[in-house]
Amino acid sequence: MDQVSRRAQAIRPFVVMDVVARAKQLASEGIDVVRMEIGDPDFATPEVITRAAEQAMEDGDTGYTQSAGLPDLREAISAHYRDAYGVGVSPEDIVVTQGTSPAMLLLFGSLLDPGDEVIISDPCYPAYPNYISFLGGVPIPVRVRAEEGFRFRIEEVRAAVTERTRAIMINSPANPMGTVLGPDDLQALADLAEETGIYIASDEIYHGLQFDGRSHTILEYTDRAFVLNGFSKAYAMTGWRLGYLIAPRAFVRPAEKIQQNFFLCANHFVQVAGTTALLHAQDDVARMRETYDVRRKYLVPALRGVGLEIAAEPTGAFYVFADARRWGSDSLLLAERILEEAAVAVAPGVDFGQGGEGFLRFSYATSLERLHEGVGRLSDWASRL
Ligand SMILES: Cc1ncc(COP(=O)(O)O)c(C=O)c1O
Numbered sequence: 001m002d003q004v005s006r007r008a009q010a011i012r013p014f015v016v017m018d019v020v021a022r023a024k025q026l027a028s029e030g031i032d033v034v035r036m037e038i039g040d041p042d043f044a045t046p047e048v049i050t051r052a053a054e055q056a057m058e059d060g061d062t063g064y065t066q067s068a069g070l071p072d073l074r075e076a077i078s079a080h081y082r083d084a085y086g087v088g089v090s091p092e093d094i095v096v097t098q099g100t101s102p103a104m105l106l107l108f109g110s111l112l113d114p115g116d117e118v119i120i121s122d123p124c125y126p127a128y129p130n131y132i133s134f135l136g137g138v139p140i141p142v143r144v145r146a147e148e149g150f151r152f153r154i155e156e157v158r159a160a161v162t163e164r165t166r167a168i169m170i171n172s173p174a175n176p177m178g179t180v181l182g183p184d185d186l187q188a189l190a191d192l193a194e195e196t197g198i199y200i201a202s203d204e205i206y207h208g209l210q211f212d213g214r215s216h217t218i219l220e221y222t223d224r225a226f227v228l229n230g231f232s233k234a235y236a237m238t239g240w241r242l243g244y245l246i247a248p249r250a251f252v253r254p255a256e257k258i259q260q261n262f263f264l265c266a267n268h269f270v271q272v273a274g275t276t277a278l279l280h281a282q283d284d285v286a287r288m289r290e291t292y293d294v295r296r297k298y299l300v301p302a303l304r305g306v307g308l309e310i311a312a313e314p315t316g317a318f319y320v321f322a323d324a325r326r327w328g329s330d331s332l333l334l335a336e337r338i339l340e341e342a343a344v345a346v347a348p349g350v351d352f353g354q355g356g357e358g359f360l361r362f363s364y365a366t367s368l369e370r371l372h373e374g375v376g377r378l379s380d381w382a383s384r385l
Helices: 015-028 047-058 071-085 100-111 127-134 154-160 183-196 249-262 268-280 282-305 331-342 368-383
Strands: 094-097 117-122 138-143 165-171 199-203 225-230 243-246 319-323 359-363
Touching (some): 071 268, 094 100, 100 127, 100 243, 100 249, 117 127, 127 138, 165 183, 282 319, 282 368, 331 359
Parallel strands (some): 165 199, 199 225
Antiparallel strands (some): 225 243, 319 359
16 A cells, blocks of 8 residues: 555645746756746855865765764854854754754754644745644744734734743744844744743744844843754855754753764764854855845845835845735746746745745845846736736
8 A cells, every 4th residue: 555644745845846847847948947936045155165075075074973063063153153143052052963954853853742832934934834743743823924024923922822832933034035033023032932931943044144234043032942053045055964953951962862863963074164164254155145135135126116015125035025916816826827928937925834825935046137137027027917
Protein backbone atom coordinates (compact mmCIF):
# COMPACT_ATOMS: atom_id res chain seq x y z
CA MET A 1 0.00 0.00 0.00
CA ASP A 2 1.35 3.40 -0.98
CA GLN A 3 -0.08 4.99 2.13
CA VAL A 4 1.66 8.33 2.65
CA SER A 5 1.68 9.53 6.26
CA ARG A 6 -0.94 12.06 7.27
CA ARG A 7 1.88 14.20 8.60
CA ALA A 8 3.54 14.40 5.19
CA GLN A 9 0.23 14.87 3.40
CA ALA A 10 -0.57 17.82 5.64
CA ILE A 11 2.43 19.84 4.42
CA ARG A 12 1.12 22.49 2.10
CA PRO A 13 3.10 22.93 -1.11
CA PHE A 14 5.05 26.16 -1.45
CA VAL A 15 3.45 27.44 -4.65
CA VAL A 16 6.20 29.93 -5.37
CA MET A 17 8.46 26.93 -6.05
CA ASP A 18 6.01 25.92 -8.80
CA VAL A 19 6.27 29.45 -10.18
CA VAL A 20 10.07 29.06 -10.13
CA ALA A 21 9.81 25.76 -12.03
CA ARG A 22 7.46 27.22 -14.62
CA ALA A 23 9.65 30.34 -15.03
CA LYS A 24 12.66 28.09 -15.65
CA GLN A 25 10.70 26.02 -18.15
CA LEU A 26 9.65 29.16 -20.05
CA ALA A 27 13.28 30.33 -20.01
CA SER A 28 14.40 26.98 -21.44
CA GLU A 29 11.93 27.55 -24.28
CA GLY A 30 13.74 30.79 -25.04
CA ILE A 31 11.33 33.16 -23.29
CA ASP A 32 12.98 35.99 -21.35
CA VAL A 33 11.27 35.90 -17.95
CA VAL A 34 11.82 38.69 -15.40
CA ARG A 35 12.33 36.84 -12.12
CA MET A 36 10.80 38.71 -9.19
CA GLU A 37 9.44 35.68 -7.37
CA ILE A 38 12.36 34.36 -5.43
CA GLY A 39 14.05 35.41 -2.19
CA ASP A 40 17.55 34.55 -3.28
CA PRO A 41 20.11 37.39 -3.37
CA ASP A 42 21.48 38.05 -6.84
CA PHE A 43 24.88 38.97 -5.35
CA ALA A 44 27.77 36.55 -5.27
CA THR A 45 28.87 35.64 -1.76
CA PRO A 46 31.49 38.24 -0.69
CA GLU A 47 34.98 37.19 -1.69
CA VAL A 48 36.40 37.31 1.83
CA ILE A 49 33.92 34.56 2.79
CA THR A 50 34.61 32.35 -0.23
CA ARG A 51 38.36 32.68 0.35
CA ALA A 52 37.91 31.61 3.98
CA ALA A 53 36.02 28.49 2.87
CA GLU A 54 38.73 27.63 0.33
CA GLN A 55 41.41 28.08 2.94
CA ALA A 56 39.44 25.95 5.42
CA MET A 57 39.17 23.14 2.89
CA GLU A 58 42.90 23.38 2.19
CA ASP A 59 43.54 23.26 5.92
CA GLY A 60 41.57 20.03 6.15
CA ASP A 61 38.50 21.44 7.93
CA THR A 62 36.38 18.75 6.35
CA GLY A 63 35.39 16.47 9.23
CA TYR A 64 32.55 16.60 11.71
CA THR A 65 32.55 19.40 14.27
CA GLN A 66 30.87 19.59 17.66
CA SER A 67 27.12 19.23 17.12
CA ALA A 68 26.53 22.63 18.70
CA GLY A 69 28.98 24.19 16.24
CA LEU A 70 32.59 25.39 16.22
CA PRO A 71 33.50 27.34 19.37
CA ASP A 72 34.97 30.17 17.24
CA LEU A 73 31.72 30.57 15.34
CA ARG A 74 29.62 30.56 18.50
CA GLU A 75 31.99 33.17 19.98
CA ALA A 76 31.59 35.29 16.84
CA ILE A 77 27.78 35.03 17.00
CA SER A 78 27.89 36.02 20.67
CA ALA A 79 30.17 38.99 19.84
CA HIS A 80 27.84 39.98 16.99
CA TYR A 81 24.81 40.12 19.29
CA ARG A 82 26.87 42.13 21.81
CA ASP A 83 28.21 44.63 19.26
CA ALA A 84 25.09 45.04 17.12
CA TYR A 85 22.47 45.05 19.89
CA GLY A 86 24.26 45.33 23.23
CA VAL A 87 22.87 42.03 24.50
CA GLY A 88 24.78 39.27 26.25
CA VAL A 89 24.38 35.87 24.60
CA SER A 90 26.58 33.09 25.95
CA PRO A 91 28.18 30.91 23.26
CA GLU A 92 26.77 28.02 25.31
CA ASP A 93 23.24 29.10 24.42
CA ILE A 94 23.84 28.82 20.67
CA VAL A 95 23.37 25.75 18.46
CA VAL A 96 24.73 26.12 14.92
CA THR A 97 22.58 24.55 12.18
CA GLN A 98 22.56 24.08 8.41
CA GLY A 99 20.43 27.15 7.84
CA THR A 100 17.62 28.87 9.66
CA SER A 101 15.20 26.20 8.42
CA PRO A 102 16.67 23.31 10.45
CA ALA A 103 16.89 25.67 13.43
CA MET A 104 13.06 25.78 13.26
CA LEU A 105 13.01 22.01 13.74
CA LEU A 106 15.26 22.34 16.79
CA LEU A 107 13.13 25.13 18.19
CA PHE A 108 9.69 23.62 17.75
CA GLY A 109 11.02 20.11 18.35
CA SER A 110 12.30 21.07 21.78
CA LEU A 111 9.35 23.29 22.71
CA LEU A 112 6.15 21.61 21.52
CA ASP A 113 4.14 18.66 22.76
CA PRO A 114 1.20 17.44 20.68
CA GLY A 115 -1.61 19.98 20.78
CA ASP A 116 0.60 22.86 21.93
CA GLU A 117 -0.15 26.12 20.16
CA VAL A 118 2.07 28.71 18.50
CA ILE A 119 0.67 32.08 17.49
CA ILE A 120 1.77 33.15 14.01
CA SER A 121 0.89 36.16 11.90
CA ASP A 122 -1.32 35.77 8.86
CA PRO A 123 0.33 36.27 6.39
CA CYS A 124 3.70 34.82 7.38
CA TYR A 125 6.58 32.72 6.07
CA PRO A 126 4.85 29.43 5.17
CA ALA A 127 7.42 27.10 6.73
CA TYR A 128 6.31 28.19 10.23
CA PRO A 129 2.86 26.56 10.23
CA ASN A 130 4.24 23.54 8.39
CA TYR A 131 6.99 22.95 10.96
CA ILE A 132 4.59 23.51 13.86
CA SER A 133 2.01 21.05 12.49
CA PHE A 134 4.63 18.50 11.48
CA LEU A 135 5.83 18.39 15.07
CA GLY A 136 2.30 17.92 16.42
CA GLY A 137 1.69 21.52 17.35
CA VAL A 138 -1.15 23.79 16.28
CA PRO A 139 -0.43 27.05 14.44
CA ILE A 140 -2.84 29.80 15.50
CA PRO A 141 -2.94 32.54 12.86
CA VAL A 142 -3.63 36.11 13.97
CA ARG A 143 -4.44 38.51 11.17
CA VAL A 144 -2.12 41.45 10.45
CA ARG A 145 -3.19 44.21 8.09
CA ALA A 146 -1.40 46.15 5.37
CA GLU A 147 -2.75 49.51 6.52
CA GLU A 148 -1.26 48.84 9.97
CA GLY A 149 2.16 47.93 8.62
CA PHE A 150 1.39 44.23 9.14
CA ARG A 151 1.99 44.69 12.88
CA PHE A 152 0.12 42.59 15.42
CA ARG A 153 -2.68 44.25 17.36
CA ILE A 154 -1.53 43.30 20.81
CA GLU A 155 -5.10 42.84 22.13
CA GLU A 156 -5.76 40.31 19.34
CA VAL A 157 -2.62 38.40 20.23
CA ARG A 158 -3.62 38.43 23.89
CA ALA A 159 -7.06 37.08 22.99
CA ALA A 160 -5.43 34.21 21.06
CA VAL A 161 -3.35 33.08 24.04
CA THR A 162 -4.74 29.92 25.67
CA GLU A 163 -3.35 27.54 28.25
CA ARG A 164 -1.88 25.53 25.35
CA THR A 165 0.05 28.48 23.89
CA ARG A 166 3.82 28.02 24.05
CA ALA A 167 5.10 30.81 21.81
CA ILE A 168 4.40 33.75 19.55
CA MET A 169 6.35 33.61 16.30
CA ILE A 170 7.64 36.91 14.95
CA ASN A 171 9.71 37.82 11.90
CA SER A 172 11.10 41.31 11.46
CA PRO A 173 12.02 42.43 8.81
CA ALA A 174 9.26 40.19 7.50
CA ASN A 175 8.85 37.84 4.59
CA PRO A 176 6.64 38.39 2.58
CA MET A 177 5.74 41.88 3.80
CA GLY A 178 9.10 43.66 3.96
CA THR A 179 7.82 45.53 7.01
CA VAL A 180 9.54 45.94 10.37
CA LEU A 181 8.35 45.74 13.97
CA GLY A 182 9.39 48.77 16.03
CA PRO A 183 10.70 48.83 19.60
CA ASP A 184 7.17 49.44 20.93
CA ASP A 185 5.81 46.34 19.18
CA LEU A 186 8.67 44.20 20.45
CA GLN A 187 8.30 45.57 23.97
CA ALA A 188 4.55 44.88 24.02
CA LEU A 189 5.06 41.30 22.79
CA ALA A 190 7.87 40.74 25.29
CA ASP A 191 5.66 42.04 28.12
CA LEU A 192 2.85 39.70 27.05
CA ALA A 193 5.27 36.74 26.97
CA GLU A 194 6.53 37.53 30.46
CA GLU A 195 3.04 38.05 31.83
CA THR A 196 1.64 34.82 30.37
CA GLY A 197 4.74 32.63 30.73
CA ILE A 198 5.07 31.90 27.02
CA TYR A 199 8.02 32.52 24.69
CA ILE A 200 8.70 34.74 21.71
CA ALA A 201 10.28 32.91 18.79
CA SER A 202 11.99 35.57 16.69
CA ASP A 203 13.18 34.84 13.15
CA GLU A 204 15.89 37.47 12.62
CA ILE A 205 17.15 36.20 9.28
CA TYR A 206 16.58 39.56 7.53
CA HIS A 207 18.53 41.55 10.12
CA GLY A 208 21.20 43.59 8.40
CA LEU A 209 18.73 44.31 5.59
CA GLN A 210 16.81 47.16 7.16
CA PHE A 211 16.79 50.57 5.48
CA ASP A 212 15.68 52.99 8.19
CA GLY A 213 17.66 52.69 11.37
CA ARG A 214 18.90 49.53 12.99
CA SER A 215 17.17 46.21 13.58
CA HIS A 216 16.29 45.24 17.14
CA THR A 217 16.62 41.73 18.46
CA ILE A 218 13.90 40.40 20.72
CA LEU A 219 16.66 39.72 23.27
CA GLU A 220 16.83 43.47 23.94
CA TYR A 221 13.35 43.14 25.45
CA THR A 222 13.09 39.72 27.07
CA ASP A 223 14.99 36.53 27.86
CA ARG A 224 11.85 34.49 27.30
CA ALA A 225 12.86 34.20 23.69
CA PHE A 226 14.30 31.95 21.05
CA VAL A 227 16.19 33.56 18.19
CA LEU A 228 16.50 32.00 14.74
CA ASN A 229 19.08 33.48 12.44
CA GLY A 230 21.29 32.57 9.52
CA PHE A 231 23.69 33.72 6.85
CA SER A 232 21.52 33.18 3.75
CA LYS A 233 20.16 36.66 3.18
CA ALA A 234 22.43 39.44 4.53
CA TYR A 235 25.62 37.62 3.45
CA ALA A 236 24.21 36.22 0.17
CA MET A 237 24.91 32.65 1.29
CA THR A 238 21.62 30.82 0.59
CA GLY A 239 23.28 27.75 -0.93
CA TRP A 240 25.92 27.42 1.77
CA ARG A 241 23.33 26.37 4.40
CA LEU A 242 24.32 27.97 7.68
CA GLY A 243 22.22 29.28 10.54
CA TYR A 244 21.77 29.05 14.28
CA LEU A 245 19.38 28.91 17.19
CA ILE A 246 19.80 30.94 20.36
CA ALA A 247 17.71 29.28 23.06
CA PRO A 248 16.89 29.73 26.75
CA ARG A 249 19.31 27.54 28.71
CA ALA A 250 16.81 24.74 29.49
CA PHE A 251 16.25 24.17 25.76
CA VAL A 252 19.86 24.18 24.58
CA ARG A 253 20.71 20.59 25.43
CA PRO A 254 17.41 19.25 23.98
CA ALA A 255 18.04 21.21 20.77
CA GLU A 256 21.60 19.95 20.65
CA LYS A 257 20.36 16.35 20.97
CA ILE A 258 18.07 16.85 17.97
CA GLN A 259 21.00 18.28 16.02
CA GLN A 260 23.30 15.40 17.08
CA ASN A 261 20.88 12.72 16.01
CA PHE A 262 19.31 14.14 12.91
CA PHE A 263 22.10 16.21 11.35
CA LEU A 264 25.32 15.53 13.34
CA CYS A 265 26.67 19.01 12.61
CA ALA A 266 26.72 21.86 10.11
CA ASN A 267 29.39 21.69 7.36
CA HIS A 268 32.80 22.25 8.88
CA PHE A 269 34.36 24.60 6.31
CA VAL A 270 31.09 26.51 5.98
CA GLN A 271 31.21 27.20 9.71
CA VAL A 272 34.74 28.57 9.31
CA ALA A 273 33.50 30.78 6.45
CA GLY A 274 30.54 31.92 8.57
CA THR A 275 32.94 33.03 11.31
CA THR A 276 34.77 35.16 8.74
CA ALA A 277 31.44 36.54 7.50
CA LEU A 278 30.59 37.86 10.96
CA LEU A 279 34.07 39.23 11.63
CA HIS A 280 35.08 40.60 8.21
CA ALA A 281 32.13 41.02 5.85
CA GLN A 282 30.16 43.84 7.45
CA ASP A 283 31.26 46.29 4.74
CA ASP A 284 29.97 43.87 2.12
CA VAL A 285 26.64 43.64 3.93
CA ALA A 286 26.44 47.46 3.93
CA ARG A 287 27.25 47.59 0.20
CA MET A 288 24.52 45.06 -0.66
CA ARG A 289 22.04 46.81 1.62
CA GLU A 290 22.67 50.12 -0.18
CA THR A 291 22.05 48.47 -3.53
CA TYR A 292 18.82 46.88 -2.30
CA ASP A 293 17.73 50.26 -1.01
CA VAL A 294 18.26 51.92 -4.40
CA ARG A 295 16.09 49.20 -5.98
CA ARG A 296 13.44 49.55 -3.26
CA LYS A 297 13.23 53.30 -3.80
CA TYR A 298 12.59 52.66 -7.47
CA LEU A 299 10.24 49.70 -7.14
CA VAL A 300 7.74 50.89 -4.52
CA PRO A 301 6.58 54.00 -6.42
CA ALA A 302 6.85 52.16 -9.73
CA LEU A 303 4.46 49.44 -8.57
CA ARG A 304 2.08 52.07 -7.25
CA GLY A 305 2.35 53.66 -10.66
CA VAL A 306 1.05 50.53 -12.39
CA GLY A 307 -1.99 50.43 -10.10
CA LEU A 308 -0.96 48.33 -7.11
CA GLU A 309 -1.65 49.47 -3.60
CA ILE A 310 1.15 49.49 -1.04
CA ALA A 311 -0.29 50.81 2.20
CA ALA A 312 2.75 50.22 4.39
CA GLU A 313 6.14 51.28 3.10
CA PRO A 314 8.39 48.20 3.15
CA THR A 315 11.63 49.09 4.98
CA GLY A 316 13.40 45.76 5.27
CA ALA A 317 14.28 42.44 3.62
CA PHE A 318 13.97 42.62 -0.20
CA TYR A 319 10.23 42.27 -0.76
CA VAL A 320 7.28 44.44 -1.65
CA PHE A 321 3.93 42.91 -0.74
CA ALA A 322 1.41 44.74 -2.88
CA ASP A 323 -2.37 44.66 -2.85
CA ALA A 324 -3.34 43.56 -6.37
CA ARG A 325 -7.09 43.29 -5.85
CA ARG A 326 -7.86 45.85 -8.48
CA TRP A 327 -6.47 43.32 -10.98
CA GLY A 328 -8.28 40.34 -9.41
CA SER A 329 -8.89 38.69 -6.06
CA ASP A 330 -7.35 35.26 -6.78
CA SER A 331 -3.60 35.76 -6.31
CA LEU A 332 -2.70 32.33 -7.67
CA LEU A 333 -4.55 32.98 -10.89
CA LEU A 334 -3.06 36.46 -11.12
CA ALA A 335 0.50 35.17 -10.64
CA GLU A 336 -0.12 32.54 -13.33
CA ARG A 337 -1.52 35.05 -15.76
CA ILE A 338 1.26 37.55 -15.16
CA LEU A 339 3.84 34.83 -15.77
CA GLU A 340 2.22 33.45 -18.92
CA GLU A 341 1.03 36.72 -20.43
CA ALA A 342 3.69 39.23 -19.30
CA ALA A 343 6.66 36.92 -18.64
CA VAL A 344 7.12 38.33 -15.14
CA ALA A 345 7.40 35.84 -12.27
CA VAL A 346 5.91 36.94 -8.91
CA ALA A 347 4.80 35.07 -5.78
CA PRO A 348 1.06 34.74 -5.08
CA GLY A 349 0.11 36.24 -1.71
CA VAL A 350 -2.10 33.31 -0.70
CA ASP A 351 1.06 31.21 -0.43
CA PHE A 352 1.68 33.08 2.83
CA GLY A 353 -1.78 32.51 4.33
CA GLN A 354 -5.36 33.54 3.72
CA GLY A 355 -4.44 37.01 4.96
CA GLY A 356 -2.22 37.36 1.90
CA GLU A 357 -4.94 36.57 -0.63
CA GLY A 358 -5.28 39.32 -3.22
CA PHE A 359 -1.64 40.33 -2.75
CA LEU A 360 1.46 39.65 -4.82
CA ARG A 361 5.02 39.52 -3.50
CA PHE A 362 7.69 41.20 -5.58
CA SER A 363 11.30 40.42 -4.73
CA TYR A 364 13.96 43.00 -5.56
CA ALA A 365 16.82 40.55 -5.20
CA THR A 366 17.41 41.24 -8.87
CA SER A 367 19.08 44.06 -10.79
CA LEU A 368 17.58 47.52 -11.24
CA GLU A 369 17.68 46.98 -14.99
CA ARG A 370 15.54 43.83 -14.71
CA LEU A 371 13.17 45.57 -12.31
CA HIS A 372 12.67 48.34 -14.90
CA GLU A 373 11.98 45.71 -17.52
CA GLY A 374 9.52 43.87 -15.25
CA VAL A 375 7.61 47.01 -14.33
CA GLY A 376 7.41 48.01 -18.01
CA ARG A 377 5.87 44.64 -18.88
CA LEU A 378 3.43 44.83 -15.97
CA SER A 379 2.37 48.28 -17.04
CA ASP A 380 1.65 47.08 -20.61
CA TRP A 381 -0.14 44.01 -19.30
CA ALA A 382 -2.29 46.03 -16.88
CA SER A 383 -3.26 48.50 -19.59
CA ARG A 384 -4.71 45.62 -21.63
CA LEU A 385 -6.86 44.35 -18.74
C1 LIG B 1 11.58 34.41 7.03
C2 LIG B 1 12.49 33.34 6.58
N1 LIG B 1 13.00 32.51 7.48
C3 LIG B 1 13.83 31.50 7.10
C4 LIG B 1 14.17 31.31 5.78
C5 LIG B 1 15.07 30.16 5.41
O1 LIG B 1 16.38 30.50 5.62
P1 LIG B 1 17.61 29.51 5.48
O2 LIG B 1 18.13 29.65 4.08
O3 LIG B 1 18.59 30.03 6.49
O4 LIG B 1 17.15 28.14 5.81
C6 LIG B 1 13.68 32.18 4.81
C7 LIG B 1 14.01 31.98 3.38
O5 LIG B 1 13.41 32.53 2.49
C8 LIG B 1 12.82 33.23 5.23
O6 LIG B 1 12.30 34.09 4.33
